[in-house]
Amino acid sequence: MRNTSKKHLDNYTFNRQYSTCKPNITTEILNGLLSVPKHLSPKFFYDQKGSELFEKITNQPEYYVTRKEISILQTNCNDIANTITKTPQHNISLLELGSGNSTKVQILLETLRPNTYIPIDISETFLKENTLKLTDAFPWLNIHAISADYCHALPSLPPNLGKKVAFFPGSSIGNFEPAATLSFLKNIAKWIEPTGGLLIGVDLIKSQETLNLAYNDLDGVTAAFNLNILCHINRLTQAGFKPHQFKHKAFFNNAASRIEMHLESTIEQSSVINNQTITFKAGESIHTENSYKYSIDSFSHLAKQAGLKPVKVWTDSENWFSVHYLESI
Ligand SMILES: C[S@@+](CC[C@H](N)C(=O)[O-])C[C@H]1O[C@@H](n2cnc3c(N)ncnc32)[C@H](O)[C@@H]1O
Numbered sequence: 484m485r486n487t488s489k490k491h492l493d494n495y496t497f498n499r500q501y502s503t504c505k506p507n508i509t510t511e512i513l514n515g516l517l518s519v520p521k522h523l524s525p526k527f528f529y530d531q532k533g534s535e536l537f538e539k540i541t542n543q544p545e546y547y548v549t550r551k552e553i554s555i556l557q558t559n560c561n562d563i564a565n566t567i568t569k570t571p572q573h574n575i576s577l578l579e580l581g582s583g584n585s586t587k588v589q590i591l592l593e594t595l596r597p598n599t600y601i602p603i604d605i606s607e608t609f610l611k612e613n614t615l616k617l618t619d620a621f622p623w624l625n626i627h628a629i630s631a632d633y634c635h636a637l638p639s640l641p642p643n644l645g646k647k648v649a650f651f652p653g654s655s656i657g658n659f660e661p662a663a664t665l666s667f668l669k670n671i672a673k674w675i676e677p678t679g680g681l682l683i684g685v686d687l688i689k690s691q692e693t694l695n696l697a698y699n700d701l702d703g704v705t706a707a708f709n710l711n712i713l714c715h716i717n718r719l720t721q722a723g724f725k726p727h728q729f730k731h732k733a734f735f736n737n738a739a740s741r742i743e744m745h746l747e748s749t750i751e752q753s754s755v756i757n758n759q760t761i762t763f764k765a766g767e768s769i770h771t772e773n774s775y776k777y778s779i780d781s782f783s784h785l786a787k788q789a790g791l792k793p794v795k796v797w798t799d800s801e802n803w804f805s806v807h808y809l810e811s812i
Contacts, residue, residue, distance in 0.1 A: 495618050500631040500638045501605060509720050509757060515769075516761045522770040523712060525658050525744075526605055526634055530715040534609035536708040538584055543700040547693065548654055551804035552684045556590040559797045559806075564594035566795050566808050567648055567680055574598050574645025578675075580633050580655070581605075584613045587652045591682075592621055599625040599644060605632050637674045647679035654686035654804070657741070657775040661785075664775070668789030672811050681791060681809045688776045689803050691735045698733035698742050698774075706731035709744055712771055722754045722761075732768065744772040779805055 515522045528537070541549035556563070568575070575597040579588055582602030592600070600617070604610040607630040614628040631638040640647075649671050659667055671681055698705055709731045713724040729746040736743050748763035755761070777785075782805070783793040791809035798805045 492615075492618050494622065494624060495615065495626045495628070497611060497628045498630070498638075499607065500629055501607070501635075512716060512720055512722075513756050513759060516756070517759065520768070520770055521761070521763075523716065524634065525772040526632060527715050527719075528708060528712050528771070529604075529606040529609075530711070530718070531606065531608050533708060533711050533715060534583065534606040536704060536711055539704045540700070540708055543702060543704055545696040545700045546705075547697055547803055548686055551799045551801075552652055552654075552806065553587060553590065555797050555799050555804060555806050556587055560590055560594045562795075563591065563682065563797070563806070563808065564596075567595060567682070574643075575648060576601060576644035576646070577648050577650055578640070579603060579650040579652075580671075581651065581653060582610065582614070583653070584609070585617060588650060589617070589620070591650070592624065595648075597624070597648070599627065601627045601629060601640065601644075603629045603631050603633060603638055605630065637670055640674075647675040649675055649679065649681045650683075651681065652684040652806075654684050654774065656683060657686055657777075658772060659775075660773070661775070665785060665789055668786060668791060672790045676811050679811050680794070681807075683807050683809065685779075685782045685805045685807060686774065686776050687798070687803055687805055688740060688778055689801075691737065693803075694735045694742055694776070695733070698744065699731075703731075705733065705744075709733070709746060709771055713746065720756045722756045724754050725752070728752055729769075739773075740776050742772075742774040742776070743770065744774075745770050777805075779807075782807065 540546050576599040577597040578601045580603050582604050585602055602614050610628055610630055614626055617626055629638045710726040713726045716722050717724055728749055730749055732745040732747050745768035747768040751765050753760050753762040779796055786793055786809045790812055792812050794808045794810050796805050796807050
């Protein structure tokens with residue numbers, strides 16, 4: 484593993500496996516914006532400002548997702564650690580996909596006691612800021628932060644990691660389309676071979692009112708987060724989008740069992756990327772995110788199809804959120 488930047492700390496390394504300069508990022512953005520309907524990958528929410536706005540979302544009273552998942556992890560951290568370490572294993576590495584501010588993993592570190600923590604995130608500065616903070620709190624832990632795009636490929640890992648346990652919280656699995664979910668889970672199953680596990684947070688189907696409120700908080704933080712994608716796209720492609728000419732829309736699509744987020748153009752307008760013009764009619768939107776909601780059974784079924792064995796599921800008292808532990812078969 485090559486260090487591209489290193490603080491003078493014995494237990495911290497940083498590795499970059501993602502570059503925002505690649506021409507294929509512009510191609511990916513253009514392909515989405517020239518499609519009908521227009522769409523952008525939710526991974527483009529996360530520049531530094533987007534990561535900070537997401538952290539603010541997690542503190543909104545309407546956004547139950549983080550609160551519920553944290554309560555499940557806190558209540559069950561001993562049982563989760565025992566379930567993961569059921570087969571005696573001295574060397575555990577915890578690989579967190581989309582680690583963000585690394586808040587949730589800290590609940591698990593003391594009970595699980597992995598040798599190594601590998602936080603992986605596309606938002607590089609935010610990743611470094613938050614994982615460097617962990618070095619003081621957990622001096623016994625080796626931390627290898629990796630900036631990577633897990634949609635592109637799961638990052639290459641250093642050798643001799645022992646039992647690899649992937650941690651994928653935040654219900655980010657819900658951002659994948661059903662077919663992509665299956666292939667992503669299959670890739671994780673391969674990545675953690677031969678004796679690994681996956682601890683994954685999965686949001687559950689619940690009342691439409693609760694779901695709609697969670698993505699339309701009264702303070703407008705989710706709206707600001709959604710609109711910020713245009714500022715990020717402007718920086719990556721010089722598109723010149725004017726965020727104030729778009730408005731946030733989020734709603735539960737019952738037939739597809741997903742929250743949809745869109746940015747609706749309030750006027751007729753156009754932008755140019757690489758000499759290609761993207762035109763908008765008034766009312767036309769860019770689809771920026773899907774967040775699929777599952778039942779425990781429907782997610783366990785998908786996991787089995789991907790070659791992962793469901794071992795245990797923990798939920799909160801209202802059954803709003805679930806944390807599944809799956810093992811490679
Ligand atoms: C919904 S937030 C969840 C953050 C945190 N894990 C939590 O549960 O609160 C998604 C996180 O995944 C990261 N992310 C999104 N798409 C990604 C991708 N394709 N590759 C790597 N990281 C990604 C974001 O930067 C962000 O930190």
